[in-house]
Amino acid sequence: MNPTWLDFLAIPLGRLLKLIYDFLYGLHIPGSYGIAIILLTLIVRGLLLPLYIKQIQSTSKMAEVAPRIQEIQQKYKNDQKKMQEEMLKLYQETGYNPAGGCWPLLVQIPILFALYYVFQNPLVYVLGKSHQYVKDLVQGKAGYAITQTIINEAQKLGLDMHFFGINLAQKELIVLPILSAATMFLSVFYSTNSQKRFNPQYAQSQSNAMAEGINRTMMIFSPLMSYFIALQVPSGLVVYWTVVNLFTILQQFIANEVVYKKLKHKKEEEERRKQLEKAKDNQKKDELESKEENQEERSVEATGKEDENEEEKMRKKELERLKQQMTRSQSSSKKKKR
Known part of the structure; x- marks a missing residue:
């Protein structure tokens, strides 16, 4: 050796x-x-x-x-x-x-x-x-x-x-190979469903028919491969592989409860932050539009007042002109009487 x-x-x-x-x-x-x-x-x-x-x-x-x-x-x-x-x-x-x-x-x-x-x-x-x-x-x-x-x-x-x-x-041909295949199936099944449950973006990216077909193939092929390999190697290695499958399920559970939920919470916080920022932007936009409208109204009012002042001036001028005409007319009449 x-x-x-x-x-x-x-x-x-x-x-x-x-x-x-x-x-x-x-x-x-x-x-x-x-x-x-x-x-x-x-x-x-x-x-x-x-x-x-x-x-x-x-x-x-x-x-x-x-x-x-x-x-x-x-x-x-x-x-x-x-x-x-x-x-x-x-x-x-x-x-x-x-x-x-x-x-x-x-x-x-x-x-x-x-x-x-x-x-x-x-x-x-x-x-x-x-x-x-x-x-x-x-x-x-x-x-x-x-x-x-x-x-x-x-x-x-x-x-x-x-x-x-x-x-x-030594090799063991019944219990351990079956146990290895069963735990492999549970591991793949649990992992796939966890991804779909806790990671919607991942699920969406895997939603096409080809990806779904790959997932189904893995659920069938991986346990079968695990079973046939277990028939060829020392039983100690099969025990190791079976425990690895069980530990992988435990890891996935920890990932679901700690990592994925944390990531999900982080994404929700980011979404809320984006919504707040969007709401603030909309509020600022509304305030700006409101200010612009007020300025326009004030401008219109100022323009209206200016127009009124101009009309008032015109009327005063017209009255003054009429008074002057009347004064001249009266003066002319007095001269004729004399």
């Missing part, structure tokens, strides 16, 4: 598993190895929780920018360079990272493969034996006989890998 490039992960994970197992076994707890796997899973998932929260935030941000992305793609569909420039501007403006939601998955993949080596070869990764020790032990053997030899040697060295009657270093 040769070292693998994942030994840098498999060795510390195996040592941590052994540490937890020794503690539980020292307390004479039945199924200590299986319980140690469950606790190791919870520790690993707990360490990955911050990445999961970032993934949720990235998904929510993606739902917000999706309509603008589609608008840019439609507007610049014939100009790829301009499209890329506008998309980059949008990402910088909104702080959205398209790769932000991929990190949890990318981190999980090497951990999953590392745990596969841990459960398949407990002599090296749990009990600390060298690869040369195992290579000498299984020399001349092939296929499943190698795994069986490793398991028997690990049990001789005091590692009890039984959990409720199942040897977690």
Whole structure:
């Protein structure tokens, strides 16, 4: 058995598993190895929780920018360079990272493969034996006989890998594969429905027939894939994967109650703020229009008064002219009488 490039992960994970197992076994707890796997899973998932929260935030941000992305793609569909420039501007403006939601998955993949080596070869990764020790032990053997030899040697060295009657270093073909598939289905189903419930923008962006078809396919394909993989790997890895599915459901519940509700509350606050700003703008606009109307009225009144003053002046002038005419007329009559 040769070292693998994942030994840098498999060795510390195996040592941590052994540490937890020794503690539980020292307390004479039945199924200590299986319980140690469950606790190791919870520790690993707990360490990955911050990445999961970032993934949720990235998904929510993606739902917000999706309509603008589609608008840019439609507007610049014939100009790829301009499209890329506008998309980059949008990402910088909104702080959205398209790769932000991929990190949890990318981190999980090497951990999953590392745990596969841990459960398949407990002599090296749990009990600390060298690869040369195992290579000498299984020399001349092939296929499943190698795994069986490793398991028997690990049990001789005091590692009890039984959990409720199942040897977690071997394959289990009934209970654990079905349990793995069932928890995978529940995880995908709960996650999809949570997105639709707590993230309306995401739901709207996924409302087309193609996206709905993808969701339905995932609900069927993911459990089936989980089931067939579980038939091929050591049962310890299946226990890990089943606990991961259950923990994912718990994470989604926490996301619903904490992250999504917080984001929803934040969006509602932003909507209220926008409505208040709009109301203030409308009020200012109404006040400005009212002032303009008052100014117009005052202007009209002033104009009317000026017109009245002009008419009054005209009347006074006319009266003065008439008086002068009458005075001249009277003077002329007196002269004629003389």
